[in-house]
Amino acid sequence: MIGNDPNDQCTVYLDEEQYRLLEGFLPLEAELERVLLGARLTDRGVRLAGAGVKLENLHGFVSFEANHEPQRRRQAHLDQICAQLERALQR
Numbered sequence: 001m002i003g004n005d006p007n008d009q010c011t012v013y014l015d016e017e018q019y020r021l022l023e024g025f026l027p028l029e030a031e032l033e034r035v036l037l038g039a040r041l042t043d044r045g046v047r048l049a050g051a052g053v054k055l056e057n058l059h060g061f062v063s064f065e066a067n068h069e070p071q072r073r074r075q076a077h078l079d080q081i082c083a084q085l086e087r088a089l090q091r
Contacts, residue, residue, distance in 0.1 A: 007051045008051070009050070009051060009052070010049065010051070010052045011049040011088060012047075012048050012049075012087075012088035013042070013046065013047055013048075014046045014048065014081060014084065015045050016041075016046060017077070018081050019036075019046040021074070021078070021081070022036055022062070022081065023036065025065065028061070031057060032054075032058055032061060034050070035048055035049075035050045035055065036058075052089055055085055055088060055089055056085075056089055059082060059085040059086065062078055062081050062082050062085065063078075063082050066078035066079050066081075066082060
């Protein structure tokens with residue numbers, strides 16, 4: 001899923017509600033926590049940035065949670081976050 005180099009920087013923008021949803025999973029493994037806690041609020045939304053491999057790991061985590069989420073609305077939000085991460089990783 002990652003482009004040429006897994007260490008290339010990737011960026012994804014989430015809305016504040018999506019970011020708060022991910023914050024609800026804290027604490028996480030250190031690598032994922034660094035991505036989430038390093039987020040910055042911008043005019044475009046909450047900016048998550050990091051090496052592609054880190055965002056790919058976040059994608060895997062969010063995908064797992066979405067697949068095991070019993071609440072359909074919450075699952076749909078997690079699926080949307082997965083789609084945004086996928087798009088960011090394909091650039």
